[in-house]
Amino acid sequence: MKTADAVVIGAGVNGASIAFNLLCKGLKKVIAVEKYLLASGVTGRSAAIIRQHYSNEPLVKMMKRCLEVFTHFSEIVGGHAGFVNTGWAFFTPPEVAGPFRKNLTLQRGLGINTREISKAELLELEPRFDLHDVGQIAYEPDSGYADPHLTTTSYIQAACSRGLDILQCTQVTGLRIEHGRVVGVKTPNSEISTKIVVNAAGPWANRVAEMAGLSIPIVVSREEEILLAPPLGQHPPRLTVSDMAKAIYYRPNRGRVLVGRGYPKDYEYVNPDDYSEDVRFEFIEDVAHRMISRIPDYSNALVEHAYTGLYDITPDWHPVLGKTNVEGFYLAAGFSGHGFKLAPAIGELLAEEIVDGTAKGIDIRPFGLERFEKGALFRAAYGGNRA
């Protein structure tokens, strides 16, 4: 039987960041158990857009720290995150002007470098946009996107150099609980004796929680993305954009344009172990048309590739973090389609929660599992599903 100071279940970007930060906080022996391969869950399919525009103070504060880490990744973590500082723009429809400005006031008050810009200013940055349906534009010059595989492998490499043991192709099949506290993790071939277990199992997190007798209200949705090759003589947008007016997001991707469908939209709920990875033709057509109506110069763009991924969605679209009523069993799950960018802060805060007894940097208690029972849900400025 192996022993460990802590076991992290899942080696997506959040599990990787948590494992790294636990070792930085002084734990000597951490084991990450991954049922398949690094970043093979949601993380590997992520658009990995990094913006700080959130409606709630703790998430804004987390994102301020995350951007610092992405910007100085090689000094803070080691290796590379593939961060590209394109600047991020947020296009909103006229009817959300009130919440939009309230959010900007909150963010600026917390020290975020963001501001509202005019259409003329935006067109100086990217003249090809047709902005007729846009009401307001927020601009974060320091934001952009990163590489989700590279970020995860860099965290894992940095953790390995501090003593991480990573078990890939190894599924956690059970937890050993004695007198209300976790004492071990079971896999098909072995058992690990440990007093600390972190559930960072993404869309499978509820299955892992059930092993501890808990239930996390997560539903899993199927998501689709396309890669557009711009027509000859055209290039990808210079900016990374979340475009609520067209309900899409897009960013440059090595000479191509990565485009996905954003809020508001309908969701297709699936079983994470049994869903279609085919991308529907109607999705490709719809998203491509939305993109072309924003950049008419893309009318002859070629859809080069398309793929699917999963969101692990909680009732308020905010993650579930921190300790549970099973001693030693911690949650970092339910990231609801925006958990790539949060990973640097999640790792630091969970490591504080575990090693120091409480997350000191930012109060994560409002993210606890009990909020669903208490009805203490987060609210987002733009309605239910936009954190």
Ligand SMILES: Cc1cc2nc3c(=O)[nH]c(=O)nc-3n(C[C@H](O)[C@H](O)[C@H](O)COP(=O)(O)OP(=O)(O)OC[C@H]3O[C@@H](n4cnc5c(N)ncnc54)[C@H](O)[C@@H]3O)c2cc1C
């Ligand atoms: C199409 C798409 C676009 C996105 N775009 C963005 C974006 O622009 N910005 C952003 O911030 N976020 C984005 N996201 C969301 C973001 O990618 C995720 O929230 C984040 O990657 C989740 O990481 P994770 O580590 O929590 O989960 P995962 O990456 O899913 O990792 C969980 C891991 O746990 C493993 N596992 C599960 N069960 C077990 C078990 N029993 N034993 C061992 N291992 C187990 C899985 O194999 C998996 O590798 C997007 C998601 C999708 C699908």
